[in-house]
Amino acid sequence: MNLFKIFQDIEAIDGDATERLAYYSRRSLLGLGKKALTVSAPVVMASVLNEAYAQTSSVQDVLNFALTLEYLEDDYYQKGNAAANLIPAADKAIFTQIGKHETAHVALLKGALGAAAVAKPTFKYTATTFTDYPTFLLLAQAFEDTGVRAYKGQAGNLLGMDVLTTALQIHSVEARHASEVRRLRGLRGWVSATDEAPAAVYAGEDLTTQATVNLVTLTGKSADRVREAFDEPLTKAAVLAIAAPYL
Amino acid sequence: MENTTKDRPVQSAERRLFLRYAGVATGAILIQSCVDKDYMTTPIPGTGVTTVDLGSGDIGILNYAYALEQLEAAFYTQVIATPYTGMTDTEKTMLTEIRDHEIIHRDFFKAALGAGAIAGLEVNFSAINFTDRASVLGAAKTFEDLGVAAYNGAGKLIKDVNYLALAGKIVSVEARHAAAIRSLLSPKTASFAGDDVVAPATGLDPAMAPLAVLTAAQPFVKTTITAANLPK
Numbered sequence: 001m002n003l004f005k006i007f008q009d010i011e012a013i014d015g016d017a018t019e020r021l022a023y024y025s026r027r028s029l030l031g032l033g034k035k036a037l038t039v040s041a042p043v044v045m046a047s048v049l050n051e052a053y054a055q056t057s058s059v060q061d062v063l064n065f066a067l068t069l070e071y072l073e074d075d076y077y078q079k080g081n082a083a084a085n086l087i088p089a090a091d092k093a094i095f096t097q098i099g100k101h102e103t104a105h106v107a108l109l110k111g112a113l114g115a116a117a118v119a120k121p122t123f124k125y126t127a128t129t130f131t132d133y134p135t136f137l138l139l140a141q142a143f144e145d146t147g148v149r150a151y152k153g154q155a156g157n158l159l160g161m162d163v164l165t166t167a168l169q170i171h172s173v174e175a176r177h178a179s180e181v182r183r184l185r186g187l188r189g190w191v192s193a194t195d196e197a198p199a200a201v202y203a204g205e206d207l208t209t210q211a212t213v214n215l216v217t218l219t220g221k222s223a224d225r226v227r228e229a230f231d232e233p234l235t236k237a238a239v240l241a242i243a244a245p246y247l
Numbered sequence: 248m249e250n251t252t253k254d255r256p257v258q259s260a261e262r263r264l265f266l267r268y269a270g271v272a273t274g275a276i277l278i279q280s281c282v283d284k285d286y287m288t289t290p291i292p293g294t295g296v297t298t299v300d301l302g303s304g305d306i307g308i309l310n311y312a313y314a315l316e317q318l319e320a321a322f323y324t325q326v327i328a329t330p331y332t333g334m335t336d337t338e339k340t341m342l343t344e345i346r347d348h349e350i351i352h353r354d355f356f357k358a359a360l361g362a363g364a365i366a367g368l369e370v371n372f373s374a375i376n377f378t379d380r381a382s383v384l385g386a387a388k389t390f391e392d393l394g395v396a397a398y399n400g401a402g403k404l405i406k407d408v409n410y411l412a413l414a415g416k417i418v419s420v421e422a423r424h425a426a427a428i429r430s431l432l433s434p435k436t437a438s439f440a441g442d443d444v445v446a447p448a449t450g451l452d453p454a455m456a457p458l459a460v461l462t463a464a465q466p467f468v469k470t471t472i473t474a475a476n477l478p479k
Contacts, residue, residue, distance in 0.1 A: 045250035090435050104450030152415045156408045168399045168418065169451035175422035176440040178451075188344070189427040190420055194330065211359055211413060217354045221347050229348040230424075232418040 010051065021033050064118045065236055066167065067109040069150055070121045072246060073143050074102040080140070081131040091184060096139075105170055112163070123246050124149060130154045136246075137185050144178035144200045145236065146242050152232035175231070190228040200242050205232050253302040297363045301457075303476035305407050310365045312414065312459055313356035313398055314472055318464060319390050323369045326387070331380045338431060342387075345424050351418055359413075369469040382430050391425035392444055392453075393463055394418075399454035404478040422452070 041164050078098030080086060087095050110117045128135050151171035158164035179189030187196075196202040208226045215226040234242075248400050301310040323346030330339060342453040370426050398418035405411045426439035433441075445452055455463075467471065 038324065061342055074405060090299055093435065093437050094439070100443060100447065101440065101450035104448060108449050108451075148419050152412075152419065155402065155411055155415045159408050159411060160403060162403065165399065165403050165454045168402045168415070169454050171415070172395045172399060172413065172418055172422035172452040173440055173445050173450055175304075175419035176426040176445070179423035179426035180439040183430065189423045190344070190348070191420065210416070211357060211409070212360045215351055215355060218358055219347075219351050221351055225344065225347040228344065229351040229420055231419040232416060233412065 014233065018032050027193070043113075059158065059161070060116050062157050062167075063109055063163070064116070065105065065111050065239075066151065066170070067113065067118060069143075069147055069239070070102055070105040070109055070120065071242065072123055072243060074099070074106045074145060075120070076125075076139070077102055079125075079130055080136055086130055086133055086136060088133065094180055094184070095140075098180075101173055101177070105173075108166070108170075121247050125246065133154065133183075137181060141178065141181045141185060141187075142198055142242075144174055145183055146173040146239060148178055148231055149234035150239040151181065152231060153235050153239070155233075173235050186226070191231060192224055192228050194227070199240075200238070203238070205236075207232060250409065258305065260363055298471040300475070301365060301477055302363065305410050306360065306363045307403045307474070307477045308401050308414075308457075309356055309360055309410065310363070311363060311416070311461075311477060312398070313353065313360060313400060314368060314468075315394055315460070315464065316353040317368050318370060318396060318452065318467060320346070320353040320373075320469075321368075321391060322372065323349055325372060325377055326383055329377045332378055333380060341427060345387075345427075346382070347388055348420060348424070352420075352439055353360055360386060365472075368472070371467055371469040374466065381432075387428045388432065389423065390422055391428055391429055393455075393460060394421040395425055396453040396455040397457070397460040399452055400456050400460065402454075406478075418464065424445075471475045 001207050039095065044081060081092075081095055081099050087182060113236055126135075127140075129139060150169060150175065151167055155164060155167065155171075158167055183189050191202060191205050194206045196205070207213065208223050210230055213231070215221070219226070291409065299314075301307045323342060327339070327343050327346050334342075336359055372386075375386045395418060398414055398421065402411060402414060402418075405414060414446065425444075429438045429441065456479070458475050461474055
């Protein structure tokens with residue numbers, strides 16, 4: 001899988017897709033004030049991407065997809081940790097640890113893929129990302145929670161394989177990161193309310209029924225607690241639509 | 248993307264549930280009495296039970312998860328029932344939410360397993376001092392980290408992709424708990440994903456096989472759990 005090829009493939013299926021993607025990219029993750037747009041745009045893109053990639057599931061593709069996300073996270077924390085006057089001294093140890101793990105994940109996945117590993121893309125960020133701590137934290141949360149959902153969405157493609165174990169071992173570390181970053185922002189460590197932002201990152205996290213069992217009815221617990229108790233997966237297409245603005 | 252196909256065992260479990268629930272508003276106790284009676288020879292906790300066997304195949308793995316969730320739910324229920332000295336409001340809120348998540352996980356597995364569910368386990372928390380913050384949070388850390396390692400290790404043993412998806416939805420919540428508990432113990436440090444649990448060279452959480460997990464959990468469970476027929 002190669003990110004530029006993805007866009008070519010989509011273009012072949014849907015001639016307007018790239019243009020629409022560029023349009024939505026300009027206003028995705030950080031356009032928090034424009035909630036209506038952030039809700040609908042990635043969903044539209046996800047449906048386009050789904051058509052293109054519904055059948056893709058080889059292990060190598062899964063690992064390269066994971067590697068792309070890890071490249072992004074690793075790049076993000078390297079820049080964040082290197083930026084002067086961004087991360088307060090009290091939080092340095094946290095982001096040093098997170099960055100260390102993302103670097104390790106990149107090395108691990110590259111090692112597993114060998115010559116088949118995709119090259120590291122050049123990432124782009126908005127101007128204030130590494131000068132404004134709240135912006136940095138928000139994006140960190142979005143990347144971590146998206147990462148959790150992305151790995152979860154690929155687990156089924158690795159059913160019964162040894163590599164599934166490795167993917168799960170990364171997945172739970174991303175969840176630890178997400179929990180920590182969320183609490184730095186004054187949120188719960190678990191995904192809770194239905195209106196969490198960025199909306200695309202949390203789309204579909206609002207389920208109260210699992211495997212046809214209505215858990216509010218079953219347990220008598222609130223819908224918030226039930227939603228928090230289960231993290232939901234995202235398709236590769238939905239994840240790529242979220243990541244697209246940074247690629 | 249949310250899987251909308253209904254797999255047969257869970258669907259049938261739901262049908263059984265519906266029949267049991269018809270006309271009943273809240274029913275955890277009802278379920279308990281209905282489900283426990285028809286599985287193996289294991290009596291209800293407190294009546295001298297000795298052993299439960301988790302069974303085989305995916306049902307065995309789900310029972311394994313159900314056993315661990317029972318343990319966690321019982322632990323946090325006790326934590327909130329008898330708060331440790333000096334528990335802050337923030338801590339109480341967080342621990343109450345975690346308790347509820349674990350109860351939801353426990354009840355979910357019980358419902359999904361239906362008649363295939365193991366009995367309720369009798370726990371043994373005599374090693375935990377529930378009045379002492381360090382003892383309680385230390386035990387919480389142990390349980391959460393163990394839960395993460397258990398799900399990570401069990402994933403590969405699951406045959407049905409829908410069950411794998413369900414386990415995946417739960418394990419990351421356990422990891423979120425683990426990080427939160429670790430931060431209560433050691434705020435503003437690397438401990439939430441510390442080198443003592445996440446291997447620093449690979450950035451990987453542990454993955455433990457069921458037998459190793461059960462060996463670690465058994466001191467907290469009076470009921471003997473046997474797992475000889477689980478997939479390996």
